[in-house]
Amino acid sequence: MKTMTRLLAALSAAALTLSLTAxxxxxxxxxxxxxxxxxxxxxxxxxxxxxxxxxxxxxxxxxxxxxxxxxxxxxxxxxxxxxxxxxxxxxxxxxxxxxxxxxxxxxxxxxxxxxxxxxxxxxxxxxxxxxxxxxxxxxxxxxxxxxxxxxxxGDNTGIGAGSAAYFVSLGMQPGDKVYVYEGDTSSVTTLRNQGFTDYLTGKLEFDGAAIDPALQWTEEDLASITYSGAMNWSRSTTKESFESLMGDSANTDIRWIYAEDDELSMGVFEALAGGGIDEATKEAFLANAPAITGCGGLGEMYDVIRGESYADIASRFSGVCSVTYSPxxxxxxxxxxxxxxxxxxxxxxxxxxxxxxxxxxxxxxxxx
Missing domain, CATH: 3.40.50.2300 (Response regulator)
Structure with a gap:
């Protein structure tokens, strides 16, 4: 009887082990x-x-x-x-x-x-x-x-709207030059572009508020926005692109840079800190007190916002912002x-x- 009891116990334990494994x-x-x-x-x-x-x-x-x-x-x-x-x-x-x-x-x-x-x-x-x-x-x-x-x-149109709202809060006017660093060719980029322009034209709110009607952009005003094409979310690609952009002195008066990811924003800061742009051009660009936005929650970007990284460059900006889109x-x-x-x-x-x-x-x- 004891032997039979031990056998039944062993079989029960084995069955339980198989159940837990499954x-x-x-x-x-x-x-x-x-x-x-x-x-x-x-x-x-x-x-x-x-x-x-x-x-x-x-x-x-x-x-x-x-x-x-x-x-x-x-x-x-x-x-x-x-x-x-x-x-x-x-x-x-x-x-x-x-x-x-x-x-x-x-x-x-x-x-x-x-x-x-x-x-x-x-x-x-x-x-x-x-x-x-x-x-x-x-x-x-x-x-x-x-x-x-x-x-x-995350709210991809909200990222665009948040960036536009931030620029407007800093004094951006209808028809001002804006440069958009795009992520890729997917719907994400399309939505982030759309959110930016929809806020400016009064079609979309951000944080429960719409743009002041006196500051709304017309369709004609939107023609002053330049799009980079796909950066493929690459910091190094954006760095090279910004260096090329600043190679034309006519672009040093661009004040508003909407980067659709923090990695792209960091590419701009790396370009300004590196040797690919001559010092006179950097000075002309920074003298206009530019502003830049990104998104995503990258720690390096938050360090810039805190003033703990690229401080000598960021201090010349009128604003640095990252819209939330956290992993x-x-x-x-x-x-x-x-x-x-x-x-x-x-x-x-x-x-x-x-x-x-x-x-x-x-x-x-x-x-x-």
């Missing part, structure tokens, strides 16, 4: 996980949340995984849900990892995904077909967005999934409003 997701080394599940017997049947992001390497995109891991650690410590972060270096790798997750079983799982690009649509459609709840973050793929629990994104928004996306699993209402089109970060409030905002 609920805990793929092995970290095999799946690319950056945070392991902490499933226990008490929550073995609770939903496991897979958070799929780009690789944690550098820049805004890489920082998404860093903030995701912070939130995942919090969830694993608090329960009842377990979670892990799975990173990918390419869209094809991300598609494979989604397929691997689904192949392990689709019960008691949920997915939060930052799609690498629009080709990930095929994998997301598989998630939808498997009736697995998912939240999309940052890159929203329109063809599948209606099936998401929530589509969490920490991934934590909101994860929380939306938790709220959904808890049975709470979740906003499907979840746009996170922008705010302008300047010297007076920079300490209130996290950077990366």
């Amino acid at each position: 609920c805990g997701g793929a092995d970290s080394a095999a799946s690319g996980s950056t945070a392991e599940s902490t499933a226990t017997a008490e929550n073995a049947s609770a939903t496991h949340i897979y958070v799929l992001t780009a690789a944690e390497d550098h820049g805004w995109t890489g920082s998404v995984a860093t903030f995701a891991k912070e939130k995942v650690e919090e969830l694993n410590a608090a329960g009842p849900y377990t979670a892990e972060v799975i990173t990918s270096a390419s869209a094809s790798e991300q598609i494979t990892k989604v397929e691997d997750i689904l192949a392990q079983g689709t019960e008691n799982i949920a997915i939060v995904i930052q799609p690498m690009d629009d080709t990930v649509q095929s994998a997301i459609q598989q998630v939808i077909d498997a009736e697995v709840p998912y939240v999309a973050f940052d890159r929203i793929i329109d063809s599948v967005s209606a099936s998401a629990v929530s589509n969490v994104k 920490a928004m991934i934590q909101t996306a994860i929380q939306d999934m938790v709220d959904y699993l808890d049975g709470k209402p979740v906003e499907q089109d979840h746009v996170i409003a922008c705010e302008n970060v300047v010297a007076d409030n920079v300490e209130e905002y996290p950077s990366f």
Whole structure:
């Protein structure tokens, strides 16, 4: 009898071990996980949340995984849900990892995904077909967005509006020369351009307020805005572009520089600090007390705003601003999934409003 009892106990323990392994997701080394599940017997049947992001390497995109891991650690410590972060270096790798997750079983799982690009649509459609709840973050793929629990994104038009509002607050007048450093050729850049001009023409508000009608721009005024073309979010490309721009002395009177990312703004500061622009040209440009905006929350840009970096150059500017578009928004996306699993209402089109970060409030905002 004792032998039979021991055998039944051993079989029960083995069954429990198999159950926990199934609920805990793929092995970290095999799946690319950056945070392991902490499933226990008490929550073995609770939903496991897979958070799929780009690789944690550098820049805004890489920082998404860093903030995701912070939130995942919090969830694993608090329960009842377990979670892990799975990173990918390419869209094809991300598609494979989604397929691997689904192949392990689709019960008691949920997915939060930052799609690498629009080709990930095929994998997301598989998630939808498997009736697995998912939240999309940052890159929203329109063809599948209606099936998401929530589509969490920053306000790209708000970035443009915030930059325009900042310039107007510093005295920008209709028809003033503006130079826009564009990110790429995607809808992100289109929306950031649109937000800038829509604010100036009175079509869009920022922070609950519209432009003073006396300062509104006409369509003819908008012709004074020059667009750089795609910088591909590259600091070095922007640096070279600004050096070339300043190679024509007629451009030294440009006062308003709207950079659509903090990396692009830093390219301008690096150009002004380097040797690619002659000193007389730099002096002519800085004598006009230019202003510059970026966005994203880059720590180096916040250091400039604080006056701790490029201080001799930045002090000659009438203003330096970064509009919020933080990679920490991934934590909101994860929380939306938790709220959904808890049975709470979740906003499907979840746009996170922008705010302008300047010297007076920079300490209130996290950077990366």
